[in-house]
Amino acid sequence: MAIVLHNSLTRRKEPLVTVQPGKVGMYVCGVTVYDRSHLGHAKSAINFDLIVRWLRYRGYEVKHVTNFTDVDDKIIARANEMGIDPLMLSSDMIREYERDMHKLKVKKADVYPKASETMPEIIAMVKGLVDKGFAYESHESVYFSVKKAVEYGKLSGQSLDQMVAGARIEVDEEKHDPMDFALWKAAKPGEIAWDSPWGKGRPGWHIECSAMCLKHIGPTVDIHGGGTDLVFPHHENEILQSEAYNGKQFTKYWMHNGMLTIGEEKMSKSLKNFFTIQDILAKYKPEVVRFFVLNATYSAPLVFDEDSLEESRKALEKLNNAYDAALSTLDKAKGDDDASRLCDEAWKKVEERLDDDFSSREAIATMFDFARETNRLIGDSRLSKKGAENVVQTFDRFNSIFDVLIKERQTFVTVPESAGTRDEVTVVRTGLSLDNVTKEELADDGRVKVWVEERSRARKTKDFAYADQIRKRLAELGIEIQDTKEGAGWKRK
RNA sequence: GCCGGGGUGACAGAGCGGCCAUGUGGCGGACUGCAGAUCCGCAUACAGGAGUUCAAAUCUCCUCCCCGGCCCCA
Numbered sequence: 325m326a327i328v329l330h331n332s333l334t335r336r337k338e339p340l341v342t343v344q345p346g347k348v349g350m351y352v353c354g355v356t357v358y359d360r361s362h363l364g365h366a367k368s369a370i371n372f373d374l375i376v377r378w379l380r381y382r383g384y385e386v387k388h389v390t391n392f393t394d395v396d397d398k399i400i401a402r403a404n405e406m407g408i409d410p411l412m413l414s415s416d417m418i419r420e421y422e423r424d425m426h427k428l429k430v431k432k433a434d435v436y437p438k439a440s441e442t443m444p445e446i447i448a449m450v451k452g453l454v455d456k457g458f459a460y461e462s463h464e465s466v467y468f469s470v471k472k473a474v475e476y477g478k479l480s481g482q483s484l485d486q487m488v489a490g491a492r493i494e495v496d497e498e499k500h501d502p503m504d505f506a507l508w509k510a511a512k513p514g515e516i517a518w519d520s521p522w523g524k525g526r527p528g529w530h531i532e533c534s535a536m537c538l539k540h541i542g543p544t545v546d547i548h549g550g551g552t553d554l555v556f557p558h559h560e561n562e563i564l565q566s567e568a569y570n571g572k573q574f575t576k577y578w579m580h581n582g583m584l585t586i587g588e589e590k591m592s593k594s595l596k597n598f599f600t601i602q603d604i605l606a607k608y609k610p611e612v613v614r615f616f617v618l619n620a621t622y623s624a625p626l627v628f629d630e631d632s633l634e635e636s637r638k639a640l641e642k643l644n645n646a647y648d649a650a651l652s653t654l655d656k657a658k659g660d661d662d663a664s665r666l667c668d669e670a671w672k673k674v675e676e677r678l679d680d681d682f683s684s685r686e687a688i689a690t691m692f693d694f695a696r697e698t699n700r701l702i703g704d705s706r707l708s709k710k711g712a713e714n715v716v717q718t719f720d721r722f723n724s725i726f727d728v729l730i731k732e733r734q735t736f737v738t739v740p741e742s743a744g745t746r747d748e749v750t751v752v753r754t755g756l757s758l759d760n761v762t763k764e765e766l767a768d769d770g771r772v773k774v775w776v777e778e779r780s781r782a783r784k785t786k787d788f789a790y791a792d793q794i795r796k797r798l799a800e801l802g803i804e805i806q807d808t809k810e811g812a813g814w815k816r817k
Numbered sequence: 818g819c820c821g822g823g824g825u826g827a828c829a830g831a832g833c834g835g836c837c838a839u840g841u842g843g844c845g846g847a848c849u850g851c852a853g854a855u856c857c858g859c860a861u862a863c864a865g866g867a868g869u870u871c872a873a874a875u876c877u878c879c880u881c882c883c884c885g886g887c888c889c890c891a
Binding site: 332335352353354355356361362364365366367368369371372396397398477480481482483529549550551552553554555556557558580581582583584585590591592593594595619620621623624625627631632634635636638639642645646649683685686688689690691692693696699700702703704783786788791792795804805806807808809813 | 819820821822823828829830831832837838839840841842848849850851852853854855856857884885886887888889890891
């Protein structure tokens with residue numbers, strides 16, 4: 325019953341015990357908005373979307389906060405190139421992000437704080453850190469002094485000595501220690517800047533998250549999420565700042581999602597090997613993208629390629645077919661199995677698996693078993709009306725968490741075979757011409773029905789060549805015909 | 818160099834002491850005029866070596882490979 329989750333901080337699975345019983349304060353690092361979001365960002369958002377949904381399903385009152393970094397070097401650089409205001413660029417990109425997320429059916433966070441709108445809190449925190457002796461001012465910038473930190477590297481396992489030994493650290497005469505990091509950066513001439521006790525400037529990267537967590541959740545957040553690429557230094561530094569400032573544990577459970585990779589390489593904006601969410605959605609349905617992401621372990625890297633997406637498409641189709649089958653059985657079920665045991669057991673298993681570190685992939689595997697059982701019941705006409713309802717309800721429940729099935733999709737419409745005489749067939753045929761059928765004409769369901777009937781008549785008279793021609797032609801025009809026990813059926817693809 | 822994660826059948830990818838993962842693909846069968854959908858069945862597994870155990874893909878040790886992080890990043 326209790327939820328168990330993998331904590332990156334302790335590197336083991338732990339039962340979820342929140343600061344306040346029944347409530348979860350959750351902060352997930354959002355994006356730096358200087359460009360359109362890519363599929364990697366979608367993965368992160370979808371992974372945490374499932375986690376939030378599951379926590380809520382389990383009765384937790386979740387406050388989900390995701391930030392937008394709308395002030396940073398890259399945004400400023402890009403905006404300068406374009407000759408526009410940095411905040412203009414970032415607000416445009418935020419709008420794009422929101423649109424993408426909406427399409428991907430990612431539930432909105434409760435708060436989307438922006439760095440630019442959190443300045444008073446950021447400055448207060450920086451000032452507090454200086455006052456407490458954890459930070460120092462240097463040339464109108466403020467740096468966090470890593471030497472003052474009690475527990476450096478508790479999340480990433482990095483130690484200061486090794487870091488320095490590993491070199492590749494730029495020398496900066498403004499810093500007392502090469503590993504010190506900026507809390508506040510003095511503005512360069514012409515840059516966007518805010519007033520502060522140290523002069524005009526803007527926040528360092530890490531401080532905004534610390535300030536936002538404190539402002540919107542409190543000194544201790546229950547779950548803090550983000551990509552594995554943020555573990556060091558971003559999350560490590562957040563811990564240093566927040567714990568120095570608040571004197572309390574900053575995050576109870578750290579959760580890190582694995583990177584989306586292209587081949588062996590991480591998909592990233594800087595490597596320029598990315599597909600934007602919009603690129604992908606032009607070719608694949610949002611449900612397929614969600615399925616692709618959720619049919620993997622959130623914490624592991626996920627390799628992206630078109631073949632995998634295609635495989636996801638097919639697999640999801642299979643699941644949706646079973647759902648469709650159950651839906652269309654609702655009003656014609658005549659068996660006596662109410663499937664209650666099947667449904668109860670399947671759903672119980674889904675719950676167990678999601679309770680265990682949100683194992684969405686395992687839950688999906690359960691649903692495939694469930695789909696197979698469902699298909700068998702329907703195939704043997706054993707499902708009762710109540711049974712069909714139960715099955716549909718189970719799929720609905722699953723879908724309320726995963727959002728990958730499409731309910732109102734076009735299901736197969738069966739056209740009863742009317743035994744036409746040879747004469748009738750001839751008459752009808754004279755009015756129909758395969759060569760002239762158009763897509764527009766077939767937009768009319770009645771017209772499609774005429775063709776399906778026509779094909780059925782042809783089959784009846786063993787004119788299979790003609791029947792196959794009809795099926796082929798209609799398929800080209802987006803109408804799929806399948807023969808079932810109840811007669812020929814069709815749907816739009 | 819340091820920190821972390823891995824090596825499972827054709828492929829993707831779970832499991833992490835004994836029990837069918839699951840999906841895609843392949844093969845055979847049922848149903849079909851054919852196709853599709855669906856069902857049934859089959860095959861190819863746990864990197865290598867040593868050890869612990871009644872029992873190991875799962876625990877221990879060693880070896881060999883791979884990936885991510887250490888500037889920005891979800």
